[in-house]
Structures are given as C-alpha cells and as structure tokens.
Amino acid sequence: xxxxxxxxxxxxxxxxxxxxxxxxxxxxxxxxxxxxxxxxxxxxxxxxxxxxxxxxxxxxxxxxxxxxxxxxxxxxxxxxxxxxxxxxxxxxxxxxxxxxxxxxxxxxxxxxxxxxxxxxxxxxxxxxxxxxxxxxxxxxxxxxxxxxxxxxxxx
Numbered sequence: 001x002x003x004x005x006x007x008x009x010x011x012x013x014x015x016x017x018x019x020x021x022x023x024x025x026x027x028x029x030x031x032x033x034x035x036x037x038x039x040x041x042x043x044x045x046x047x048x049x050x051x052x053x054x055x056x057x058x059x060x061x062x063x064x065x066x067x068x069x070x071x072x073x074x075x076x077x078x079x080x081x082x083x084x085x086x087x088x089x090x091x092x093x094x095x096x097x098x099x100x101x102x103x104x105x106x107x108x109x110x111x112x113x114x115x116x117x118x119x120x121x122x123x124x125x126x127x128x129x130x131x132x133x134x135x136x137x138x139x140x141x142x143x144x145x146x147x148x149x150x151x152x153x154x155x
Contacts, residue, residue: 009108026129052087092122
C-alpha cells in the first residue's frame with residue numbers, strides 16, 4: 001500500500017504537457033526524471049514521466065501520465081504512489097491540469113487515497129502556474145478525488 005493517486009483515462013495531451021512544463025518551472029521542488037535522476041521526460045508519444053530527487057531522498061515511484069503510445073505494461077499504469085514526498089505537489093498539480101481538460105468528455109477521472117485537503121499544495125501550485133479554478137471546478141475535483149462524484153446519467 002501507500003499514498004496513491006489513480007488517474008485512469010487521463011493522458012498527456014500537448015496542452016497538459018505545456019501545463020506540466022509551467023508547473024515544474026513554478027514549483028520550488030526539484031523534479032527529476034523517472035528514476036529520480038536527470039530531467040523529466042515529456043513527449044506527446046511517451047507522455048510525462050518524472051520523480052522527485054533521489055539524491056536528496058525525495059523520490060519514490062515514477063509518475064507516468066501516458067502519451068499516445070500504449071504503455072509496455074498497461075496494468076501498471078494509471079496510478080502512482082508518492083508517499084507524500086515533496087514531488088507529490090507537482091504530481092497533483094499535473095493531475096489537476098489533466099483532469100480539468102477532461103471535464104467535458106469525462107474520459108478520465110482522478111482519484112486518490114488522500115483527501116482533497118491533501119491536494120492543497122498541488123492546487124495552489126496549479127493556480128500559480130496555470131490559472132485560478134472556478135468554485136465549480138474545485139468542487140468537481142474534490143468529489144472525484146474523494147470518490148464521491150456520481151457517474152453521469154445517460155439517456
């Protein structure tokens with residue numbers, strides 16, 4: 001187990017990749033590549049892959065938001081354990097960016113083992129880097145994160 005975020009159906013579109021770059025640039029947290037070293041990987045085909053700084057003991061599990069290519073191990077994608085390491089605020093901010101862009105289509109949803117208030121640093125980072133969210137957007141995210149948002153009714 002561990003502190004885990006789930007993001008089935010979300011992907012690294014060009015807009016989300018652009019948002020992720022702004023989020024990383026705005027954050028005071030050192031963000032590294034997938035193994036906690038080097039630079040984060042952000043491409044439309046491979047998606048976004050990043051971690052905390054391994055040298056400072058701030059890495060845990062690689063965050064991978066899929067791109068257009070299918071992951072090698074699909075059953076191992078769509079979630080990330082961060083163990084509340086400092087890079088969690090960057091992960092949650094990127095997940096907010098991806099989820100907000102999917103609100104209309106509802107093709108993806110973000111959920112978490114944490115509560116919405118555990119996402120406060122990520123929300124603040126998103127709003128500093130990208131834009132302020134409306135109260136309606138915040139409520140929708142809170143309901144998703146806490147797994148309380150009902151599925152849409154289909155006629």
